[in-house]
Amino acid sequence: MALSARDIEVGQTFSAIVVEDLKRTQIVQYAGASGDYNPLHSDEVFATQVARYPSVFAHGMLTMGMTSRMVTDLVGDGRLASFGGRFTSQVFPGDDLTTVATVDAIREEASEQLVELSLHTRNQDGVEVFAGYATARLDP
Amino acid sequence: MHKADRGVTFNGMAAMRFPIEAGHVMMFARSIGDPNPVYFDETYARASEVGAIIAPPTFVQASAQFDDEYPLRPKIGAAWFGSGRETTGVKRSSGGSGGSGSGTGLHAEQHYTYHRPLRVGDVLTATTRPGERWEKVGRRAGKLVFAETITEFRDEHGELVVTARGVGVRTERVVEA
16 A cells, blocks of 8 residues: 555645654653663653653654654555654653654656655644654655 | 674674564564554565565664663663662762763664665664764753764675664753753
8 A cells, every 4th residue: 555656746745643642651662672771761760860851751763663653654564765854852751743744756766756755743832853754665 | 692693794894683573573563653564464464565574664773682782771780870779870970960961872863774675584784884973062052962873784695775874962061951
């Protein structure tokens, strides 16, 4: 169920909620799966009393991983040519995140149709937490 | 992994072996909240366009699990900076808030280039090299030092599967949130 070049046009946007009320347990799940056990993400005592953050916060890579779901749901499985971006603000437990993907370009390269998307993931206050892009192969 | 698995050289650099395992991919997909069956259901995946269980786009980040020297995992017998009886297991002579800056810095950017889908059963070899370094002066954090790391993940045939470029930042002062 990949995206077809016929179904999209430049400037079109797609939006999806990627997490609602992020739980500390999900951050722990990500720590366990990814292997990044930095206590800033799972140890409330350390995060607040030693590092002086308001609470634990999500790995940037968890935000990027949640964003990736929206992208692969849109373009299809195994279609990505590139995916990247910057972590622009921290994500805390309780946050709701929404990703908006905008079609920046549709182009042909080596007889393949590619879509270039810009990606913005924002929290419930409209603060951007991830600013990125993806390129994916389209069906003709 | 055992020490014996390390020390393979690839283009003259130390290389790390990273087997793509079904249970690991399933747990990773769950952790990012992605219920797509292509990440765990073999029957579904086989009938799909990719033809096999694949890994989510950011999965190579979990290669940290196979890195003996990875600093953000507690090691048996070694001090760990998270809390236990005390708020941190590593006392810093300077006192104050050593936390986020304690030798790890923060992740500023991540970029991936995909050469083909990453499938369960692949055994990758990861080689990492430093990229660019640059500095900026921030208003709140003082001097910011950015450093790029480029990791190439190759399959058993030496073919590139994923290229990862990460950017880390270290701050002079802890940024109060």
